[in-house]
Amino acid sequence: MAGRILIAEDEPVIAESLTYLLERQGYWVEVAPDGRIAMEKLRGGRHELVVLDAMMQHFSGFDILKMVRSDSSLAQPKILMLTARGQKADRDLAFQLGVDEFITKPFANSDLLEAVSRLLDGAEDVLDS
């Protein structure tokens, strides 16, 4: 299993927990603690997946989504958005802007790992693989 993942999440405990879980699955993981750093890292590296928190300092997850999808010079990673706001309007907007998966907090680790696996490996259940 391989894959470069960027976790853009300003809550350090969640970032640490997700890093542990994803690294255990064999992914290469780095963390951006706010929107601006996330954009810098996205411009500097070729990530295959971004786990993107919707509400962050400097740039929101929606801002980043929009910037990435409208910038053809960037590699177009899969984007999995995490949000505490589960309103339909947010979900619709995210998909309209080109998100690949949308998960509402709080989530089960297994749901997140399954979504990551679906996006990167095409597998249905990473925990059984």
Added chain:
Amino acid sequence: MIAAPVGSRLREARKKRRLTQTKLAELVGISVSYLNLIEHNKRSIGGALLSRLANELGLDVSQLSGQEDARLMQQLGELAAEPLIHDIPLKEKGAEAIVTREPDWARAMVRLHNVWRGANELIEALSDQLNRDPFVLEASHKILTQITAVRSLSEVLEQEDDLLPHHRHRFSSLLAEESKSLGLSARELFQFLSEREQESRPATPAGEVDDFIIDHDNYFPEIEEAATRLHSRLQHAGLIDERTLCDHLASRFSIRVEFDADFRRGPGRRPGVSHFRFDEASKHLVLNASAPNSTLRFQLARILFSLECEELLKDTVDEKTLTTEDARERGFLALARYGAGALLLPYDGFLEAAEKLRYDIQMLTVRFNASFEQVCHRLVTLRRPGASAVPFAFMRTDLAGNTSKRFSLPNLRIPRHGSACSLWAVYQAFLTPDRITPQIVQLADDRRFLIVARAITKEAGAYSEIQQVYSIMLACSASYMDRIVYGDNLSSAVTPAGISCRLCPRTNCQQRAFAQILPARAGGEA
């Protein structure tokens, strides 16, 4: 203002004390005939003689001199001006009669009015604090985030059998910390909510319209679409000018438009004066030719949009939030103005220009032949999901601090009642009229906002007319500073400020005018 009936008061008081004119005249050292003239209001008195008479009759000088009457009249006037009782025809003569004949009744009414007004202010303040309160939103978000962290850590500890000891120790301690923090957040939110005694809707139709617009995030997609359709029907590639609007009013609605150089402004349907008169029967529209071009264009666009899209506007205001006919009428006008803005400053072109010019309002006024206020207003409405501008709050205030227009952001609530923080540039801008004043303010919870304000003077027209002076403000989160021209070179100058005195926990602020209504709360503006 009533004339103080001093003589009648003296006569009444003397009779109550069963004194004869002769006795009272003797006590104060004047002739009986002179006292008689005074008692029949045929001589004005004051100074030492008034004091002696008051003293002998056991009265307060202010009661006799008319000072209290004048004060009561003024206070009853304020009571009569309450929108709540605008449909009751209260005449000044009635107030005079109450003040003269039943001053205790007048005092009771004034006292009740003052208490009622104070209670309303408190309700407004609490409502401001609760409705879309940034604290509630942030606390809810924080709690959900903490629950996510706790859940994730718990699942790792429970499900990962081969967790290394140092990982287990690390995650256990993180879990303990996060659980503790979650408990505190929940308690904080609970305490805040339990302080809530009453939730109120705004007391005035204007307040209802404000809420209606805020509920829609100041973005009305159907009106934007209607404006786009109308724009293309006018078959105009560039800016729509007055001539196009007049021609369309004439051809489609048979309205004759006249520009009157001697136009005298009269009262509008709402507070303020109007630059036009429209006689629906004769379909004759008269505009003030001396009004600024941008104003005329906007008025024409508003009238045209109201006529073209009347049904749409009526359907849009037919909401539960607008509970009175007055509120719905105001809502209709507000949406018609929105439509005019959308017609004259088309969404996509205006947004593109705004981004390109880095929100340089002056440049946008030139590019779109619009006023400073019209540009600011339009910027606030650019909230289309997926194609929105920088989210701005908006405020318009006059020299007396009356806020006549406002639009809040979820995290920056412009006070509904009374003034905002006097340290905001919207007030400072009056010191440098017609110049843009940029500012960064930092609230007590460390959130920063970029404020851009400018005092404007509206053309008066005739010499005898009063010039209208306002200060217009846009404000946005400081995180957008690098997209806005006014944010350049500003980062070192930060003004510690609040939202308004009654909501601000900065107890040591030298500009504080009122005490804080609710005690300070950790983690945000109180």
